[in-house]
Amino acid sequence: MLYRNLAEILGERIEQGLYRPGDRLPSVRVLSQEHGVSLSTVQQAYRELEDEGLVEPRPKSGYFVPHSRQRPALPMVGRTAQRPVDVSQWDQVLELVNTPAQADLVQLGRGIPDIDAPTLKPLLRSLSRLSRRQGLRELSYGSLAGEVLLREQVARLALDSGCQIAPDDLIITTGCHEALSAALRAICQPGDIVAVDSPSFHGVMQALKGFGLKALELPTDPLTGINLEALEMALEQWPIKAIQLTPTCNNPLGYVMPETNRRALLELAQRYDLAIIEDDIYGDLAYRYPRPRTIKSFDEDGRVLLCSSFSKTLVPGLRIGWIAPGRYLQRVLHMKYMSTGMSAQLPQLALAEFIGEGQYQPHLRRMRSQYARGRERMTAWVSQHFPATARVSQPQGGFMLWVEMPQGFDSQRLNRLLAPHKVQIAPGSIFSAAGKYRNCLRMNFATAMTADLEWAVRQVGQTVGELLSTTPSSEAP
Amino acid sequence: MLYRNLAEILGERIEQGLYRPGDRLPSVRVLSQEHGVSLSTVQQAYRELEDEGLVEPRPKSGYFVPHSRQRPALPMVGRTAQRPVDVSQWDQVLELVNTPAQADLVQLGRGIPDIDAPTLKPLLRSLSRLSRRQGLRELSYGSLAGEVLLREQVARLALDSGCQIAPDDLIITTGCHEALSAALRAICQPGDIVAVDSPSFHGVMQALKGFGLKALELPTDPLTGINLEALEMALEQWPIKAIQLTPTCNNPLGYVMPETNRRALLELAQRYDLAIIEDDIYGDLAYRYPRPRTIKSFDEDGRVLLCSSFSKTLVPGLRIGWIAPGRYLQRVLHMKYMSTGMSAQLPQLALAEFIGEGQYQPHLRRMRSQYARGRERMTAWVSQHFPATARVSQPQGGFMLWVEMPQGFDSQRLNRLLAPHKVQIAPGSIFSAAGKYRNCLRMNFATAMTADLEWAVRQVGQTVGELLSTTPSSEAP
Numbered sequence: 001m002l003y004r005n006l007a008e009i010l011g012e013r014i015e016q017g018l019y020r021p022g023d024r025l026p027s028v029r030v031l032s033q034e035h036g037v038s039l040s041t042v043q044q045a046y047r048e049l050e051d052e053g054l055v056e057p058r059p060k061s062g063y064f065v066p067h068s069r070q071r072p073a074l075p076m077v078g079r080t081a082q083r084p085v086d087v088s089q090w091d092q093v094l095e096l097v098n099t100p101a102q103a104d105l106v107q108l109g110r111g112i113p114d115i116d117a118p119t120l121k122p123l124l125r126s127l128s129r130l131s132r133r134q135g136l137r138e139l140s141y142g143s144l145a146g147e148v149l150l151r152e153q154v155a156r157l158a159l160d161s162g163c164q165i166a167p168d169d170l171i172i173t174t175g176c177h178e179a180l181s182a183a184l185r186a187i188c189q190p191g192d193i194v195a196v197d198s199p200s201f202h203g204v205m206q207a208l209k210g211f212g213l214k215a216l217e218l219p220t221d222p223l224t225g226i227n228l229e230a231l232e233m234a235l236e237q238w239p240i241k242a243i244q245l246t247p248t249c250n251n252p253l254g255y256v257m258p259e260t261n262r263r264a265l266l267e268l269a270q271r272y273d274l275a276i277i278e279d280d281i282y283g284d285l286a287y288r289y290p291r292p293r294t295i296k297s298f299d300e301d302g303r304v305l306l307c308s309s310f311s312k313t314l315v316p317g318l319r320i321g322w323i324a325p326g327r328y329l330q331r332v333l334h335m336k337y338m339s340t341g342m343s344a345q346l347p348q349l350a351l352a353e354f355i356g357e358g359q360y361q362p363h364l365r366r367m368r369s370q371y372a373r374g375r376e377r378m379t380a381w382v383s384q385h386f387p388a389t390a391r392v393s394q395p396q397g398g399f400m401l402w403v404e405m406p407q408g409f410d411s412q413r414l415n416r417l418l419a420p421h422k423v424q425i426a427p428g429s430i431f432s433a434a435g436k437y438r439n440c441l442r443m444n445f446a447t448a449m450t451a452d453l454e455w456a457v458r459q460v461g462q463t464v465g466e467l468l469s470t471t472p473s474s475e476a477p
Numbered sequence: 478m479l480y481r482n483l484a485e486i487l488g489e490r491i492e493q494g495l496y497r498p499g500d501r502l503p504s505v506r507v508l509s510q511e512h513g514v515s516l517s518t519v520q521q522a523y524r525e526l527e528d529e530g531l532v533e534p535r536p537k538s539g540y541f542v543p544h545s546r547q548r549p550a551l552p553m554v555g556r557t558a559q560r561p562v563d564v565s566q567w568d569q570v571l572e573l574v575n576t577p578a579q580a581d582l583v584q585l586g587r588g589i590p591d592i593d594a595p596t597l598k599p600l601l602r603s604l605s606r607l608s609r610r611q612g613l614r615e616l617s618y619g620s621l622a623g624e625v626l627l628r629e630q631v632a633r634l635a636l637d638s639g640c641q642i643a644p645d646d647l648i649i650t651t652g653c654h655e656a657l658s659a660a661l662r663a664i665c666q667p668g669d670i671v672a673v674d675s676p677s678f679h680g681v682m683q684a685l686k687g688f689g690l691k692a693l694e695l696p697t698d699p700l701t702g703i704n705l706e707a708l709e710m711a712l713e714q715w716p717i718k719a720i721q722l723t724p725t726c727n728n729p730l731g732y733v734m735p736e737t738n739r740r741a742l743l744e745l746a747q748r749y750d751l752a753i754i755e756d757d758i759y760g761d762l763a764y765r766y767p768r769p770r771t772i773k774s775f776d777e778d779g780r781v782l783l784c785s786s787f788s789k790t791l792v793p794g795l796r797i798g799w800i801a802p803g804r805y806l807q808r809v810l811h812m813k814y815m816s817t818g819m820s821a822q823l824p825q826l827a828l829a830e831f832i833g834e835g836q837y838q839p840h841l842r843r844m845r846s847q848y849a850r851g852r853e854r855m856t857a858w859v860s861q862h863f864p865a866t867a868r869v870s871q872p873q874g875g876f877m878l879w880v881e882m883p884q885g886f887d888s889q890r891l892n893r894l895l896a897p898h899k900v901q902i903a904p905g906s907i908f909s910a911a912g913k914y915r916n917c918l919r920m921n922f923a924t925a926m927t928a929d930l931e932w933a934v935r936q937v938g939q940t941v942g943e944l945l946s947t948t949p950s951s952e953a954p
Contacts, residue, residue: 127608136792141793141794
C-alpha cells in the first residue's frame with residue numbers, strides 16, 4: 001500500500017498549510033523521483049487525496065489545493081476560568097438523547113458513527129455466529145473485569161497509541177459512559193472540583209451533576225486544547241481533584257492536543273497530585289496515521305485513567321467500553337460492581353473475534369478517510385450556506401463540526417425552528433457546565449455525504465440566517 | 478391442568494403445617510370426591526407432590542408427609558437496630574464475584590439460577606434469530622428508557638404481582654444492579670441513612686458504600702421479614718431517607734413478607750415520608766402461585782421504586798433489568814444516563830419476543846417446582862450432613878438456603894478450607910453492612926440435584942463440623 005503512505009504524507013503537508021489553497025502541487029514525475037515509487041503509485045495517491053477533497057485536478061495543469069480549503073475563521077477561545085460551578089442543562093441533553101429514531105429525521109445532533117460501512121459486516125457475522133453457537137452456559141454471569149479474550153485484544157490495540165497495558169490492567173465496561181462515570185466516582189467525593197475542557201462532552205457534565213461534583217471549565221483553544229497556563233492558575237486557586245478531558249479528536253471541537261502539551265499537562269498533574277481522566281473514545285479516528293499517543297502512554301505513576309469504547313469506532317449498540325484505571329484499578333472495579341455488576345459476555349466475545357481476525361484496522365482506515373472527506377464537504381457547505389459570521393472548527397479526527405455564531409444567537413431556539421423541517425442539531429449549551437455556548441451548535445458528518453445531508457445543512461444555515469436577522473447580536477455595532 | 482391446581486392446594490396445606498410430618502394425607506378417593514375431579518387427576522397431583530419431596534407414598538397405606546419435613550430450627554432473629562454504619566466487606570464480595578468459572582468447582586456461593594432448563598431454549602433461538610436478522614441499524618443507540626416492545630411486556634407481566642404499570646412508567650436497566658443503584662442515587666445524598674433488611678443483598682450494601690451512604694440494619698424475622706416496630710423506633714430516632722428491602726423470596730433468607738406487613742410498611746413510609754426501594758428480582762420464583770403482590774401494587778403516591786430483572790428468573794448474562802420508579806422517574810432516568818447511557822437493544826428485543834410468545838410462564842412453572850424440590854433436598858442434606866447446631870432458613874421461593882451456625886463460627890475460614898475440595902459457599906458476613914453473620918453461610922440449590930451436589934453439601938457439612946470442633950463457641954457451656 002505504497003500509495004496510501006504517499007497520500008498520507010501529502011495530506012499531512014496540506015493539512016499543515018505547507019501548500020496553501022490555490023497552490024499547484026508537485027507533479028507526478030517529481031514525486032515519483034522524490035519518493036522512489038512508480039508513476040502509477042503517485043497517480044493512485046492523488047486519486048485518494050482527490051476523494052478526500054484535499055486536492056483538485058485541473059486538466060493539463062496537474063493537481064492543486066482547492067480554494068474551498070480556504071477555511072472559515074476558527075471559533076474564539078473560551079473565556080477564562082472563573083469559578084467551579086454546578087452543572088445544569090439536563091433538560092436539553094434529555095431532549096437530544098431521548099429523541100426516538102425517526103426514518104424521516106436528519107439527525108445531525110447525536111454522536112452516532114456511520115454504521116452502514118461494509119467493513120462492519122464481519123462484526124454482524126461474528127455476533128450471529130456466536131449467538132447460534134452459544135449455549136445457555138454463556139448466558140451466566142461472566143467475570144467482573146470482563147472477558148479476558150477481549151481484554152487481550154484491547155491491550156494489543158492500545159499499543160497503537162503508545163500504551164503498554166496488560167489485560168489485567170483493564171476493566172470492560174458498559175460503554176465509555178460507565179468507564180467515565182466509574183472513574184469520576186473512584187476519585188472524587190461529592191463537592192469536589194473537577195477541571196474540564198470547555199466545550200466538553202455532555203455525558204461527563206451530567207455525571208458531574210449527578211455525583212454532586214463541581215465543574216471548573218478551562219479556557220480551551222480550538223486547535224490545541226486546554227490552556228495550561230490557565231490550568232496552572234486554577235490549580236493554585238482551587239483544590240482541584242481531577243482533570244477530565246478528551247485530548248485526541250476532541251468532542252466537540254475535534255482538535256488534537258499537541259504532544260508537548262500532553263507531557264506538560266502530565267507534569268502539572270504530578271506536581272499538584274491530580275488524577276487525569278482521559279477520554280479517548282474518538283482517538284482511533286484521528287485522520288492522520290499513526291494516531292497520536294495518549295497521555296496515558298507517558299504516565300509513569302498510574303495517575304491517568306484511560307477511558308474508551310467501540311461506540312464511535314464501530315457501533316454504539318454493543319455497549320462495550322473499557323477503562324485502564326492505573327493505580328485506581330481496585331476502586332474502579334468496585335464502582336463497576338456497584339453500577340452494573342457484570343457486562344454481557346456475547347458482545348465482548350464478538351468484538352474479540354472481530355479484532356482478532358484483523359477486521360478492526362481495515363475498518364478504521366476506511367472510516368478515517370471517509371470522515372476526513374466528510375469534514376471537507378461539511379465545512380464547504382457551512383461556508384456556502386451559513387451567514388458569513390459563522391466560525392467553524394477544524395477537526396483533526398472524528399465526525400463532528402462545531403459552528404460558532406455571534407453572541408446572542410440561540411441554538412436551542414434554532415432547534416425548535418428546525419423541528420418542522422425534520423432536522424436536529426446539538427445545541428452548544430449542553431457542552432458547558434454553566435450553559436455557555438448557547439450561540440454554538442454541533443453537527444455530525446459521519447454518514448456518507450448525500451444530497452439529503454446537504455439539503456439539511458442548507459436548511460440549518462438558512463434558519464440560522466433568519467434567526468440572526470431577528471436577534472440582536474452583541475457583536476453588532 | 479386440574480392436577481396442578483390440586484397439587485398446589487395440597488402443597489400449600491403441607492407448607493402451612495396443616496398436615497405434620499408423619500401424617501397420613503387424604504386418600505385419592507376422598508380428594509376426588511372433595512374436589513370433583515377424577516381419580517387419575519388426584520394421582521397425578523400426588524405424583525407431582527412426590528417429585529417435589531412434599532409427600533411420600535407407602536405401599537398399600539397411601540400418601541404421607543415425610544419425616545424429613547421435620548424442619549431444622551430457624552435462624553435466630555437478627556439483633557436489634559443499633560446505629561447507622563458505613564459498609565465494609567468489599568474484599569469478601571470481590572472474592573465471591575470474581576472467582577472465574579471453573580469446570581471442576583461446585584459453586585454453591587453465587588446467585589446463579591439453573592441455566593440448563595430446556596424451557597430457556599426458545600430464548601436462545603430468539604437471540605440467534607434476531608442476531609441473524611439484525612442489520613447495522615439495530616446497533617446504533619436505542620432509546621434511553623429502553624425498547625418499548627420490552628417495556629410493554631414487562632408492564633404486562635407486572636399485572637401478576639398486582640401492579641398497574643404503563644410502559645412509560647418503566648426504565649430498562651443493565652441488570653437489577655443498575656436499577657437498585659440508580660434508585661439509591663436518585664433519592665439519597667452522601668451521608669444519608671438507608672434502612673435495610675438484615676441479612677441483605679451484598680450488591681446493595683456495596684452500592685451504599687460506594688455512594689457514601691450509611692446502612693441501618695433492621696432486625697429481620699426469618700419468616701416474615703423486617704420488624705416493623707423496630708423500624709418505627711428507628712424512624713423516630715434517625716433521619717432515614719429510604720428503606721431498601723427484598724420482601725418477596727428474600728435474598729438470602731427466602732421469606733415472603735406477609736401482605737398485612739407490606740401494607741403497614743407502606744403506611745409507615747407515608748407517615749415518615751420515606752421512599753421504598755423494593756427489590757423483586759426473585760419475586761416471580763415464589764413457590765406458591767399466584768405469586769405475592771408487590772409493595773408497589775399498594776402504592777398510591779409513587780413512593781415505591783420497584784426494581785427487578787430477568788437474571789434470576791431466566792439468565793443473568795443478558796444484563797437486562799428494569800425499574801418502575803414512580804414519582805422519581807425523571808431523576809432515575811438521569812442516573813441511568815449518567816451510569817451507562819443506553820442499554821443494548823438486541824437482548825431487549827429477544828426478551829420481548831420470548832415473553833410475547835408466551836414462553837415466560839411455562840419456564841417459571843418449571844423453575845418454581847424444581848426450586849421447591851431443591852429446597853426440600855438441600856434442607857434434608859443439611860439436616861443429615863451438618864452438625865445438629867445448624868439452623869436453617871425455610872425459603873418460600875428462589876434457590877438459596879441460609880444456614881446459621883453458633884456464634885464464633887467463621888464462614889470465611891470455612892471457604893478457605895473448602896477451596897482445595899473445589900467447593901465454594903457465600904460467607905454470611907457479606908450480607909451485612911457491618912460484617913455481622915460471620916457464623917452464617919448461603920448455599921445455592923438452583924441446579925438439578927445431582928450426586929455431585931450432595932457430595933459438595935456433605936463436604937461443607939463435614940468441614941463445618943471440623944471447624945466447630947476446633948472453634949470456641951459462645952453458645953458452648
